[in-house]
Amino acid sequence: MRLQTVLELADALPPEVRPDLSPDPISALIPPERCSLEEYLEAFQVTVATLQTEEALERAAYELCEDAANENVIYMEIRFAPLLHTQLDLKPRDVVAAVLKGMHRAEADFPIRTGLILSALKPEGTERSIEAAQLAAQFFGKGVVGFDLAGPERSYPPQIHHEAVEFAHAAGLHVTIHAGEGCCPEQIKEAVDLGTERIGHGVYLFKNPATEDLVAERGIPLEVCPTSNLQISGLMETYADHPLKRYLDLGIKVTVNTDNRLMSQIDLTHELEAVTEAFDLTREELERILLTSAEAAFAEDRLKGELKEKIKAKFAD
Numbered sequence: 001m002r003l004q005t006v007l008e009l010a011d012a013l014p015p016e017v018r019p020d021l022s023p024d025p026i027s028a029l030i031p032p033e034r035c036s037l038e039e040y041l042e043a044f045q046v047t048v049a050t051l052q053t054e055e056a057l058e059r060a061a062y063e064l065c066e067d068a069a070n071e072n073v074i075y076m077e078i079r080f081a082p083l084l085h086t087q088l089d090l091k092p093r094d095v096v097a098a099v100l101k102g103m104h105r106a107e108a109d110f111p112i113r114t115g116l117i118l119s120a121l122k123p124e125g126t127e128r129s130i131e132a133a134q135l136a137a138q139f140f141g142k143g144v145v146g147f148d149l150a151g152p153e154r155s156y157p158p159q160i161h162h163e164a165v166e167f168a169h170a171a172g173l174h175v176t177i178h179a180g181e182g183c184c185p186e187q188i189k190e191a192v193d194l195g196t197e198r199i200g201h202g203v204y205l206f207k208n209p210a211t212e213d214l215v216a217e218r219g220i221p222l223e224v225c226p227t228s229n230l231q232i233s234g235l236m237e238t239y240a241d242h243p244l245k246r247y248l249d250l251g252i253k254v255t256v257n258t259d260n261r262l263m264s265q266i267d268l269t270h271e272l273e274a275v276t277e278a279f280d281l282t283r284e285e286l287e288r289i290l291l292t293s294a295e296a297a298f299a300e301d302r303l304k305g306e307l308k309e310k311i312k313a314k315f316a317d
């Protein structure tokens with residue numbers, strides 16, 4: 001979300017549901033430069049509180065696409081946890097429909113294509129993760145492309161939600177699972193065993209060489225988010241400490257993503273610049289990362305082909 005939009009939406013809320021922005025909005029919304037995943041997730045209480053109406057959800061989705069298109073993003077997958085947005089009177093399906101409406105309006109206005117991934121939160125009960133997977137299935141083919149498990153890792157291994165993941169697979173949805181973001185390399189293997197097509201973050205993958213080999217061999221892409229990884233993983237002092245370069249050199253498929261543009265105060269251009277500078281990436285390596293992203297997209301083959309052609313044409317230019 002844009003900071004300005006959060007503030008405007010928060011201001012418009014009745015006092016009894018208005019999020020606490022004390023001592024100041026920046027510290028309520030922007031986690032410290034180094035923090036735990038749990039602390040990082042606290043800032044979501046504010047943004048989620050402002051996104052409880054169809055208008056607010058549609059606006060946030062539209063603005064996100066507009067901002068991404070303005071930095072030349074040609075395809076974006078957005079993910080969020082729809083069941084967090086039913087605090088007032090919205091039904092889960094109204095939540096998803098409002099976000100899709102914003103994305104589709106932006107697709108008509110800007111040169112960007114989009115897909116939506118619905119997340120279930122690991123600490124919640126399995127009935128909630130199954131509900132989120134069912135919701136994703138209802139909108140499959142209407143803009144929702146995949147299902148995801150996200151949230152705190154310690155004490156919440158992805159295996160708990162195997163039923164939701166199996167449901168998503170059976171419904172034909174793509175599946176990605178957050179694993180090894182702030183701890184717990186063993187959960188990456190679990191995610192692979194659950195049939196995940198991509199791994200959210202996977203920062204801790206190198207801690208488990210057998211799983212690292214498996215991820216390389218199966219060609220499972222990592223969704224790397226450099227700044228948020230630096231912030232949360234507890235493993236790095238600078239971008240240059242990110243295992244991303246090791247993964248690239250091992251032939252593991254790496255994609256570069258933003259995680260949270262507001263809370264990490266970055267955009268995709270910043271993230272690509274950060275890793276290019278930290279590792280002195282060549283044009284070929286950067287092109288490979290972008291082509292891997294297109295290939296790993298949860299999109300139809302035809303669209304993926306178009307994305308790859310656009311990337312190749314730009315790099316040839």
Ligand SMILES: [Zn+2]
Pocket residue numbers: 150178200259
């Ligand atoms: Zn994430």
